[in-house]
Amino acid sequence: MSGPLGAVEEKELDALIVGGGFGGVCQLHKLRKEGFNVKLVDNVSDYGGVWYWNRYPGARVDSTVPHYEFSDPELWNHWLWKQRFPGSQELRDYFSFVADKWDLRKDTQFSTLVTAAQWSDVDCRWHVTTEDSNTRETQKWKVSYLLMNTGFAGKRHIPDWPGIDKFKGFWVHPSFWPHEEPSLKGKKIAVIGTGSTGVQLTQDLAPLASEFVLFQRTPNLALPMKQVDYQGDEQPIPKQKYDALFKSRNENFGGFNFDFLPRGTFDDDEEKRRETYEELWAEGDFHFWLATYYDMLFSPDANKAAYDFWKEKVRARISDPVLKEAFAPETQPHAFGCKRISLENRFYELFNAPNVNLCDLKKTPIVEVTEKGIKTTNKEYEFDLVVCATGFDAITGGLLQIDIRGEGGQRLQDKWKEGVKTYLGMAVSGFPNMFFTYGPQAPTALCNGPTCAELQGDWIVNCMKYMRDNNFVKITADSEAEKKWAASIWTLANASLLPNTKSVSTYLSIYHIARACLCSVD
Template sequence: MDNADVADKDIPNGDVEDLEALVVGAGFGGVYQLRRLRQEGYKTKLVDSASDYGGVWYWNRFPGARVDITIPHYEFSDPELWRSWSWTQRFPGSAELRAYFRFVAEKWDLRKDTYFSTRITAAVWNEEEGKWLVTAANGRHFRAKYFLLNTGFAAKRYIPDWKGIDRFQGTWVHPSYWPKTEPDLTGKRVAVIGTGSTGVQLSQQFSQVAGEFVLFQRTPNLALPMRQVEYAADEQAFPRENYTKFFTDRTQGFGGILINFLPRATFDDTPEQRQATYQKLWDEGDFHFWLGTYHDMMFSWDANKEAYTFWRDKDQRPKLKEMLAPEIQPHAFGCKRISLEIGFYEIFNQSNVSLVDVNATPVLEVTEKGIKTTEKLWEFDYVICATGFDAVTGGFNEIDIGGTSGQKLTDKWLEGVRTYLGLAVSQFPNMFFTYGPQAPTAFCNGPTCAELQGEWIVNVLNHMREKGSKSIDAEEQAESEWTKGVSAIANASLLPTAKSWYMADNIPGKVRQPLIYLGGVPTYYKTINDCAKNGYAGFNLK
């Protein structure tokens, strides 16, 4: 069926809600867009499959779940919010983050224009009308000029295709499906599969209560100390009178936070100076040792090895050191997602904790009682499958999106993702997205990019309104050049040398390519704004 043939007769009762903009996803990106588009006078609705705001933090409610970006980085810059909101920790937990979203929803009066428990399943571009016809699983239908996706980089769970999972008689759960009623794991036999950020956080929690705790590891996590801080009363990281300048300045940090690489290379310093620099960064906690270090750390193997050697030789390493901090560097430091830890390495000194290297003893199958490796059968009551997500593109592929001439987005991306500016896709007019492929995304603080990309999208919609334009579509040549540029920046670094979800390595069959723009937030921000100043060069307006 041609897209132009889609009509009300194809929808039960012809029940279609007409909008100017439909925003998908109620995390930072989505709620910011709803607020701003309403302020600009657009008839807008926000939809989300969850039952409340929070995006990934609605789902990530497992024990120990917390953000690894410090406050006040990890909040909106609106003074109406920060003047009256206080955090209890430097790195807030997921429950506090959900409370923050409820606070934002009240302050910005979002609920009247939000549909929860509404999972979008399909969206089709109608060329004749210049609108998107969007369908939800619960029977809602929308007709909107603009289709704005904010699905984030962790929207589609990934569970390995291990033989026998369906036979397991205990509880097998992906942590983003964690039950709202907390199960009691005291004294239980508990396994965590995976050593990403979630695996680290879960391990720190469950190792303290489980009778037997086992972590299944494929790759060691080169985690850094978090340095958590508890705040009392109205105490915060620094006085609120400094917040206005802070929120302006955070856009100038490489990752949308006020941490920047040093203006010198690793071997510009003497060995003694390097050790002192590394130690200072280490003591600060957060991502300073990763993103505030020498500027050549992720571009030079010799520089990278220096950083890894310092990390490996920290004196708090426990037994099992060769598995957790190998003598031979397992991959380029910082080229897999760095996690922040609070006592993670110390848990392996406990008698109830075991570490299984699935490279040395691969998993053969899952049985009724547990996980069978080439070494033994490990019996469990609970298995938490912290194996991550079909990162960055998974949320898009969960929706059947049809563009011009009936082209499917999944088909277009079959041989690799292509976008323009990490904001749009050629042949999918009037569709924009935040925190998606080929933008800074995982190398950008969520609220920072929600505001930067969100404002750009609002501005382009205003530009179209002023010009009386019906549609805007990225040019294929511009898209091709952007995609090549993203790869060129990544290939100049050590990032492609490591297997990671940054390179789409964690999903079998997924095309290996850099999914993240690595030029940094300031350069990205300048680039998209230059595009706007030049009349939205690289786009066709009709």
């Protein structure tokens, strides 16, 4: 609707939620229950957040159910999972189920891209501009609160190798995987990257390919997933135990219902330690990482003991001595568990097949992309399909894609130009009434997603209720509080092995230690 002289009329809300993943959906549901006038917008056509995009072969969550779902009994009493680790399609089906049960669609606007947001101290409101993704029509909003749920995987990262535009085959980032599956059987396929996405892609694509090459810079110290397919009404645990699981999920380090052991690695003798490792390994999820001895992430000797066990298990699954060393080096490449652990299903055995190969990018880096494929320092590979699983701008990308301006017109890009500063990993000084989830300096990087979505969502809702009940209209983080928040996190992190491991995921995982801080803030 247009006003005088064709001006676009602003729609007024208590809050505008940006993003339709776990965080945004949780906030929409809870804020409506508290009587707030709120809308959710997303630039895609359905709910799911990262799971709307992740449709590549093998895409699935690496948290077990029922950890990876909302804690509302109205949902879990009426939902059955098909697998212990659901695939992306099942997760999209779950979001559709949640949308129906919570009646979310009436307050959701899809195909809506947020392009700009400006805070005004005159009326203590955010003035937000959106654009219809299909028609490019502009819409204006005037809102008391701006709630950003763009996630830590909001902006794809593709290295600027020369020649990408010359490649005659199919080049794709996995989050842009086409909705209609391309022909893959018998093709020459490459996957670049060995994060969890690279591992999952390899497991599905290598058996289909006539020739397959995985380009690896750093080995993934992956753990066995041990997938389970459920039959009939079978589920991982009885429904009567769900309440206890969701309660404990909020109380443990990783957002699961398990935590570190109350004893150190060398409190056990060698036989008992081996028995403990075997029991953790047999769980087939994150137990070997996050339910192990409490000193594993803090003591180099304890960490090496865990790595040595892992190395023995993995090397036994690989035939080629060169590949044994590439995937599970004799000399530990970095502190175990201080890069994001991935889960795998017979990933290592694939490389025993003659058509499946590994290119070590530390020894032979990529020089350029050619018309036929990829050229490294020692050879040129020919491919029909290249999947560039090189991740995301995982620190600030989702937020900085939007022109966000706070008090005095300061841009968030400029505020963070000299380094990211936040309070609780959820707010920024100079940007009143703006909260974000899955953001920088928050505990969410290594946390089970729905756990932190609910924890952070509850904090935001309770803050907004307090503001309303006490007739406050503006809240902003203090710059000194930002400094103290960062300092407290680094103090905790520096007591661990995390800062000694160089990677973006490690930068994020340092802030995972903030969970204790976040949970203690009222």
